[in-house]
Amino acid sequence: MTATEERPDTSTPERPPRSVPQPHFTDAEAGAKDFPDSGASARRFNYYDPAKRKQTHYEDVTVEVQPDPRHYLSQGWIYGFADGQTGYPLTWTKLKAWGVDDPEPVRGVGTGGGGRGLNWPAHGWHEFRDPNEEWEQTIYRNNANVVRQLNQNIENARNAKSFEQWTRNWIRFVERSVGAWMHVEHILGLYVFAANERSCPTNMHNTVLAVNSAHKIRFAQDLALYNLTLSEEIEDFDGSAHVDAWNNDTEWQGVREITEALTAVQDDWGEAMFVTNVIFEPLIGELFRSGLVMHAAPGNGDFVTPTVMGAGEHDYAQRDLRWTKACFGPLVHDREFADHNRQLMDGWLSAWVPRVLTAARTMQPLWSQPDHRPPRFEDSLDHAKNRFAGILDDLGLETPKELAQ
Amino acid sequence: MSRQSLAKAHQKIQELAWEPQYHEPYMKYGTDYTFRKAQKKDPLKQILRSYFPMEEEKDNRVYGAEDGAIRGNMFRQVQERWLEWQKLFLSIIPLPEISAARSMPMLFHAVPNPELHNGQAIQMIDEVRHSTIQQNLKRLYMQNYIDPAGFNNSLRNFHNDYAGTIGRQFAEGFITGDAITAASIYLTIVAETAFTNTLFVAMPAEAAANGDYLLPTVFHSVQSDESRHISNGYATLLMALSDEGNRQLLERDLRYAWWNNHAVVDAAIGVFIEYGTKDRRKDRESYAEMWRRWIYDDYYRSYLVPLEKYGLTVPHDLIEEAWNRIWNKGYVHEVAQFFATGWLANYWRIDGMTDEDFEWFEYKYPGWYDKYGKWWENYSRLATPNGHKPIVGEDVDYVYPQRCWTCMVPCLIREDIVTAEVDGHHRTYCSETCRWTDVEAFRPVYQGRETPNMGRLVGHREWETLYHGWTWDEVVSDMGYVRDDGKTMTAQPHLNLDPSKMWTLDHLKRLPPLQSPNVLFNEMTDEQRAAYIADYRRQGPAGRPAPASA
Ligand SMILES: [Fe+2]
Ligand SMILES: [Fe+2]
Numbered sequence: 001m002t003a004t005e006e007r008p009d010t011s012t013p014e015r016p017p018r019s020v021p022q023p024h025f026t027d028a029e030a031g032a033k034d035f036p037d038s039g040a041s042a043r044r045f046n047y048y049d050p051a052k053r054k055q056t057h058y059e060d061v062t063v064e065v066q067p068d069p070r071h072y073l074s075q076g077w078i079y080g081f082a083d084g085q086t087g088y089p090l091t092w093t094k095l096k097a098w099g100v101d102d103p104e105p106v107r108g109v110g111t112g113g114g115g116r117g118l119n120w121p122a123h124g125w126h127e128f129r130d131p132n133e134e135w136e137q138t139i140y141r142n143n144a145n146v147v148r149q150l151n152q153n154i155e156n157a158r159n160a161k162s163f164e165q166w167t168r169n170w171i172r173f174v175e176r177s178v179g180a181w182m183h184v185e186h187i188l189g190l191y192v193f194a195a196n197e198r199s200c201p202t203n204m205h206n207t208v209l210a211v212n213s214a215h216k217i218r219f220a221q222d223l224a225l226y227n228l229t230l231s232e233e234i235e236d237f238d239g240s241a242h243v244d245a246w247n248n249d250t251e252w253q254g255v256r257e258i259t260e261a262l263t264a265v266q267d268d269w270g271e272a273m274f275v276t277n278v279i280f281e282p283l284i285g286e287l288f289r290s291g292l293v294m295h296a297a298p299g300n301g302d303f304v305t306p307t308v309m310g311a312g313e314h315d316y317a318q319r320d321l322r323w324t325k326a327c328f329g330p331l332v333h334d335r336e337f338a339d340h341n342r343q344l345m346d347g348w349l350s351a352w353v354p355r356v357l358t359a360a361r362t363m364q365p366l367w368s369q370p371d372h373r374p375p376r377f378e379d380s381l382d383h384a385k386n387r388f389a390g391i392l393d394d395l396g397l398e399t400p401k402e403l404a405q
Numbered sequence: 406m407s408r409q410s411l412a413k414a415h416q417k418i419q420e421l422a423w424e425p426q427y428h429e430p431y432m433k434y435g436t437d438y439t440f441r442k443a444q445k446k447d448p449l450k451q452i453l454r455s456y457f458p459m460e461e462e463k464d465n466r467v468y469g470a471e472d473g474a475i476r477g478n479m480f481r482q483v484q485e486r487w488l489e490w491q492k493l494f495l496s497i498i499p500l501p502e503i504s505a506a507r508s509m510p511m512l513f514h515a516v517p518n519p520e521l522h523n524g525q526a527i528q529m530i531d532e533v534r535h536s537t538i539q540q541n542l543k544r545l546y547m548q549n550y551i552d553p554a555g556f557n558n559s560l561r562n563f564h565n566d567y568a569g570t571i572g573r574q575f576a577e578g579f580i581t582g583d584a585i586t587a588a589s590i591y592l593t594i595v596a597e598t599a600f601t602n603t604l605f606v607a608m609p610a611e612a613a614a615n616g617d618y619l620l621p622t623v624f625h626s627v628q629s630d631e632s633r634h635i636s637n638g639y640a641t642l643l644m645a646l647s648d649e650g651n652r653q654l655l656e657r658d659l660r661y662a663w664w665n666n667h668a669v670v671d672a673a674i675g676v677f678i679e680y681g682t683k684d685r686r687k688d689r690e691s692y693a694e695m696w697r698r699w700i701y702d703d704y705y706r707s708y709l710v711p712l713e714k715y716g717l718t719v720p721h722d723l724i725e726e727a728w729n730r731i732w733n734k735g736y737v738h739e740v741a742q743f744f745a746t747g748w749l750a751n752y753w754r755i756d757g758m759t760d761e762d763f764e765w766f767e768y769k770y771p772g773w774y775d776k777y778g779k780w781w782e783n784y785s786r787l788a789t790p791n792g793h794k795p796i797v798g799e800d801v802d803y804v805y806p807q808r809c810w811t812c813m814v815p816c817l818i819r820e821d822i823v824t825a826e827v828d829g830h831h832r833t834y835c836s837e838t839c840r841w842t843d844v845e846a847f848r849p850v851y852q853g854r855e856t857p858n859m860g861r862l863v864g865h866r867e868w869e870t871l872y873h874g875w876t877w878d879e880v881v882s883d884m885g886y887v888r889d890d891g892k893t894m895t896a897q898p899h900l901n902l903d904p905s906k907m908w909t910l911d912h913l914k915r916l917p918p919l920q921s922p923n924v925l926f927n928e929m930t931d932e933q934r935a936a937y938i939a940d941y942r943r944q945g946p947a948g949r950p951a952p953a954s955a
Contacts, residue, residue, distance in 0.1 A: 021614035021684045028488065028551045029480035035902040036888035037554040037895075043547055047561035061540040064560040065499045067573075072564035074871055074884075076864040078573060078813075079581035082435070082849065082857055086581065086864075107865055109924055110873045112883045113565045135541075136534040137464060144461035147454045186421040190513070191430045194526040198510040198580065199433065203503060207533055210506055214530045217523070218453040221418055225454060228417040243420055257427040264428035 047072070049120075051129045058133035066203040069104050070122035074113035090125065092199040093270030094344055097124025098336035124334055125201040131322045134211045142319075143218055146311050150222055154229055157304040163233045165301035169371050171237055174230065177366055178293060178305060179242025180252050182223035184259050184285075185312065189216025191263035192276050199269035208323040209273070215320060219312035226308050254362030255284060258355055270328075274345060275352050277324040278395070281316055282388040283356045284363075289313045291380030292367060299372030325394055332396040342397070349392075349400040357405055360384070414452045422519055434511040434584040435858040438651045443518065443644035450520075451527040451633065460534065463626050467538065470622040471545055479618065480549050485756070485900045487615035488546065490681040492555035492753035494608075494673065495543040496563035497572035499536045501596075504576035505634075506532035508588035515584035516641055524637045531630045542623045552902065554888050554895045555752040562752040565884050567868035568744070571813045574669055578662075582847075582860020585645065590658040591665070593638025598708060599663075600670045601631050602699040607692075608674055614684035646715045653854065656718040661846050663720055664838040667727040668812035671696070675737030676744060680758070685765040693731050693770070701728060723838060730818060735946055738770070738777050739817035742947060745784055745898065746803060749795050749877060749913065750868075752886045754897040757785035776946045788899040789906045795877075796898065798916040803948040807922045807941070808867045809835035811842045819945035824938060831927050831934065869921035877913040 030043065044055060048063045066088065067073040077086035090100045100123045105114040121127055132138070157163065166174075193213035197206050231239030245252055262280060265272040290313055294306045331341040360381060367377040374380070389399045474480075509529040513522050547556035555562065563569035579592040605628040609621035645651045675692045690698075701724070709719045730736040748755050758766075758781040766773040783801040787793055797805065806815035807822065810832035816822040823840045824833050834840040845851065847862050865871060872880045881887065886895040892909040899906070929937060943951035 019686055019688045021686065021689075023482050023616060024484070024683070025481060026484055026616065027481055028483045028485050029478060030549050030551060030553070032551050033902050035552075035904050035907070036890040036893040037552065037557070038902075039889070042557055042889050043553045044557060045544070045547070045559065046557050047559070057541075060544050061537040064564075065503055065536060065540060067500070067560075067564040072561045074565040075567075075570045075866065075868060077577060077581075078570065078862065078864040078866060079577040079587075080861040080863040081581055082583075082859060082861065084861070084863075087577075107871060109870055109921070110875065111871055112875065112879075113871060135537040137468070137537075139530065139533065140457055140461040140464050143453070143457040147457050151454070182421060183423065187423055190522050190526050191423075194522075194529055195430065195510050195513050197529060198507045206503065206507055210529050210533045213526060214453075217526055218457070220421055221453050224418050224421055225414055225452075228413060239417075240420070247426075260425055260428040260430075263425075263430035266431055267433060 051127070056133060058135055059129065061135045062203050062207055064203075066206075068122065068126070071118065071120055072113070074107060076107065088199075088201050090123070090201055092201075093268045095270040095331055095341055096334070096337040097127075097331060098334050099123030100125070100337075124330065124336075125205070127330065128202060128204045128327055130204055130208045130211075131326045132208075132211075132319050134207060134319075139211055139214065143214065146315075147218070147222070150226075150308060150311055153304060153307045154226060158229070158233055162301075162303065163230065166234065167300055167371050169369060170297075170300040170302060171234060172241075173296075173300075173366075173369050174302070174305060175227070175238050175241040176245035176249065177251070177369070178223065178309070179227050180245040180249070180255075181288065181293075181309075182220045182227070182242065183246045184255060185216045185223065186220035187259050187263060188276060189213050189218075189220060192272055195263065196269040196272050200273075205327070208327070209269075212277075212320045212323070215312070215315040219315065222308055222311060226305075251363050251365050254359035255288075258284065258359040261355070271348055273324065274328060274348055277316075277320060278328065278391060279349065279352050279356050279388070281321070282391060283353075283384050284360050285316060286313065286387060287360055287380055287384040288363060288366075291384055292363075292374055295380075296370045296372065296374035299374075300370050321391070325391070329395045345395075345397055346400065349397070350402055353400050353402040354405060357402070411452065411455065414454070415450055418450055418452065418523075430513075432514045434514040436515040436584040436586070437856045437858045438515065438583070438585040438645055438654055439648045440517055440644055442647045450523045453527075456527065460531075460630075463629065464538075467622055467626050471542075471619060474619050475545075475549055479616070480551065482616035483550065484615040484617075484683045485551065485754070486683055487612060487617060487677075487681045488550055489552075489555070489753040489755065489900070490677045491543075491546060491612075491620070492559065492562075493568055493572075493751070494677060495539060495546070495556070496559040496569060496752070497575070497673075498604075499540045499543075500563070500573065501576040501579070502532050502536035502539060504579045505592055505597075506530075506536070508579040508592055511580065511584040511588040512641065515588075516644065518640075518644060521637060521640055524633065524640075528630075528634050528637055531634070535627045535630070538623055538627065542619060545619070552754070555754075555886075558752065558885055558895070561885055566750065566752060567808075567813070568751060570864075570866075570868060571669055572673065574665060574812070578665065583658075583856070583858040585641075586654070586658045586661075586859065589638060589641045589645070590655070591662040593634060594642055594659070595662040595666045596670075597631060598635050598638060599700055599704040600666050601628060602703065603670060603674045603692075603695065605631070607695045607699060608677055611678045611682050611684070614689070615682055642712070642717075643715065646712075646717060649716070652716055652718065653852065654856070656720075657846050657851060659718070660720045660723055660838065661842050664723050664727070664836070665812055665842065667723075667730075668809070668814050668835065668839070671727070671731060671736060672740040672814050675731070676741045679737055679766075680741040680755075685761050687765065687768055691769040692737055696728070696731055726836075726838075734818045734821075735770075735776060736818065738766075738773065739945075739947070740814065742777060742780060742803075743806065743815055743817060745781075746797050746805070746948075748896050748898045749797065749881060749894065749908070750884075750886075751896045753895075754900055756900050757781060757788055757898070759785075780947055784898065789901065790908050790912045794915045795908070795913070802950065804941075804944055804950050805922060806948065807833040807926065808869070809833065809839050810866055811835075811839035811862060813866055813868075816941075817945075817948070819948075820942045822938060822941050824934070831923075833923070833926065867921060867923040869919060870924055872919045873921040873924045874918050876918050877916045878910040880919055881913060882910060 069076050080086045107114045197209040231237045289309045293309050297305045364377045506529045509525040512525050547553045605624040609624040612620035678692045705724050745755050787796045808815050816835040821836050825844050894908045940951045
């Protein structure tokens with residue numbers, strides 16, 4: 001019921017005097033008087049400590065928005081699930097951050113608020129900050145810039161008739177396989193990132209998941225709408241071929257199986273995020289987007305597709321991977337649960353790396369479809385494996401033996 | 406984008422629809438609703454190519470206005486009476502917003518309609534926008550308004566004060582319990598569709614009348630996202646209605662959600678608009694008038710009633726009773742009086758009412774002065790520390806109330822109080838519907854039907870319990886509502902910032918220790934309890950003790 005519109009004007013020709021509130025001089029601006037808390041030092045949020053020396057704008061708009069009974073939440077959670085769970089349970093991943101097994105403060109008759117003498121942060125999850133410092137201004141600024149840039153690139157290419165240079169084989173490749181990739185991004189955006197956003201512990205976590213989700217959904221649509229433009233610009237471009245490729249091409253069934261498997265991770269948001277951004281993205285996402293499409297396109301006369309793919313690639317490499325490292329890296333070195341987390345992540349690596357590699361290999365025939373060939377599949381895969389090993393190294397994890405397959 | 410290309414774009418992104426072929430997504434959140442017969446609806450999918458630049462443009466307007474307000478010295482014209490209440494409102498509202506984001510995945514899991522999920526995912530990012538844009542506005546107030554106390558400790562206050570806890574229902578209620586009850590009925594169908602109008606349209610209009618045009622700038626920008634959210638909710642509701650087995654649950658949830666939203670939102674926003682304003686033009690709408698327009702006509706008559714033909718049981722009785730509480734039972738006035746009685750437990754300053762205010766109230770709510778006038782005169786008399794106690798410790802014909810276990814607003818309409826014994830604990834409720842919510846609705850069986858996914862009402866729901874037996878100076882310093890000299894209180898029952906007129910922790914030592922009404926109630930014998938309740942029902946209005954003769 002948005003009813004912000006004006007009511008119809010029912011005034012008669014002789015309008016009565018308008019009734020409007022009168023401005024008053026109140027002098028209610030900072031510094032107008034001296035009294036306790038009137039100084040500059042009182043003009044900062046005093047309920048949280050910044051991660052670095054200074055409180056950042058990002059922290060000001062995100063930290064402590066969600067309460068915690070281990071901190072100031074004196075009356076506790078007021079709604080529970082049927083099974084008694086409340087708030088943002090820390091057990092919705094098997095990962096552990098220091099402090100999570102310590103008991104919550106007990107409150108009751110005459111205990112007071114319980115905020116005095118509590119250690120804060122009460123556990124390691126609260127130490128996470130998004131290195132991208134995303135909040136509403138950055139989200140819209142960044143994504144609006146991406147879509148503006150893409151629209152411009154595609155528009156320029158249209159005006160320059162550059163699609164006319166595409167070879168028949170390249171057209172087939174873009175309509176089927178570049179098209180098929182939109183489904184991967186769409187499923188990850190909705191059913192991995194958005195779907196896990198309720199389950200993670202702090203406001204910092206849910207914000208990065210929401211932002212990562214928005215990147216993916218936008219990228220899926222970027223690809224779909226690019227596909228639409230191509231079907232308008234290129235005479236025999238089949239705009240529905242991507243659906244057929246996604247449903248039927250054997251080259252795509254491995255990727256589809258693993259993508260769907262990521263949505264089916266059982267009750268562990270941490271595993272879903274780790275497997276998607278640490279394993280799947282370098283070994284399949286970047287392998288396809290950079291290792292194949294962006295490398296093959298220029299040789300086939302296509303300078304536009306790489307900019308569309310590149311936007312998604314940039315989101316992952318420059319933003320989504322950054323928060324992922326900042327989230328999972330500290331858990332590997334956690335002061336209380338490093339061994340537990342390392343074992344868990346090693347287990348995820350052993351379980352998922354072979355599956356992901358198998359799926360990657362099912363894509364291999366795609367490498368020989370364009371007339372002007374990209375680097376050999378094995379070289380692209382090696383490159384992806386090196387990249388993956390580098391990410392693991394940054395996280396402080398060992399490369400699993402399964403990678404050698 | 407042109408209209409034609411937009412239509413084509415909508416058509417095109419339908420091709421993203423996903424039918425799982427190898428693995429079904431994991432479903433974490435349960436509901437007792439079913440969606441077996443539901444027609445797949447195809448609501449508007451948001452095209453992000455136009456969404457992101459559109460929202461960025463809206464942002465630019467908001468941030469441009471914020472810069473302009475500071476350059477133009479807006480705070481020289483802002484009414485402190487008004488902005489003080491924003492310390493409460495803006496401490497609460499960022500959590501409901503981010504909780505709305507958090508609730509969207511619950512709908513993914515509960516509503517098997519991929520056509521809806523796109524809109525829900527975009528709503529998620531909208532809600533991140535709303536939460537942080539509001540938190541940012543509060544930061545701006547803290548930096549530029551004369552008195553930053555209460556803004557600067559905002560989120561600690563919200564988490565440990567009773568008023569924050571009342572507001573927190575409007576957040577936890579979205580994300581906990583049965584996924585449809587929480588994320589669809591409570592959040593979308595009632596909170597967003599009915600009550601965002603009073604929150605984000607009526608209240609900002611009042612802000613403008615008090616010299617603050619930033620609140621309207623920010624909240625109108627927020628509200629402009631709301632129509633999409635309302636469409637998401639409407640589509641889900643229609644789907645739910647097509648399974649007849651859901652109708653009993655829908656009736657239950659609409660009764661709960663309506664009543665809880667009324668109890669919480671009308672208490673807060675009603676007070677901000679009626680007691681936080683300096684605009685006493687007789688032709689400005691009262692909260693009751695706004696409510697009649699926005700809630701009764703636009704929501705109830707135009708939105709809910711037409712759904713009856715699809716099988717929705719509309720809680721006509723509760724809508725009329727909410728109006729009855731606002732119009733005849735003085736709900737908003739009673740709440741304002743309670744806030745002011747307990748000013749010392751808050752984190753904002755509450756201005757007294759003047760003759761001009763009295764005149765306006767009497768004009769808008771005939772009979773107001775006879776009920777509340779004397780008490781507000783006492784409030785002003787006791788406003789600055791002068792050898793007396795804060796008003797809660799003085800004899801001003803006011804009986805400190807019990808709290809409602811469900812909505813946590815005190816039982817202010819004294820004749821309506823009801824009680825129940827639950828698990829050996831005696832609870833009080835502001836109304837029969839709040840008793841029903843706790844004792845019957847939030848249970849694993851409802852009217853003989855298994856409801857294994859229904860949530861629970863938990864927590865230390867009476868704030869006073871925690872401080873039973875504490876002296877007030879200890880209470881206030883434990884909560885942290887103290888200014889940077891270590892003794893002057895954040896809250897004050899007046900707007901005078903002359904330090905010699907401000908209350909300090911020392912002044913609170915004059916008060917006897919805090920006693921929890923609920924703890925005392927549980928210490929009574931059954932006979933004492935019965936007599937207590939009989940007396941309570943004869944109290945009021947305006948919290949007056951029961952007349953001496955029965
Ligand atoms: Fe919102
Ligand atoms: Fe209640």
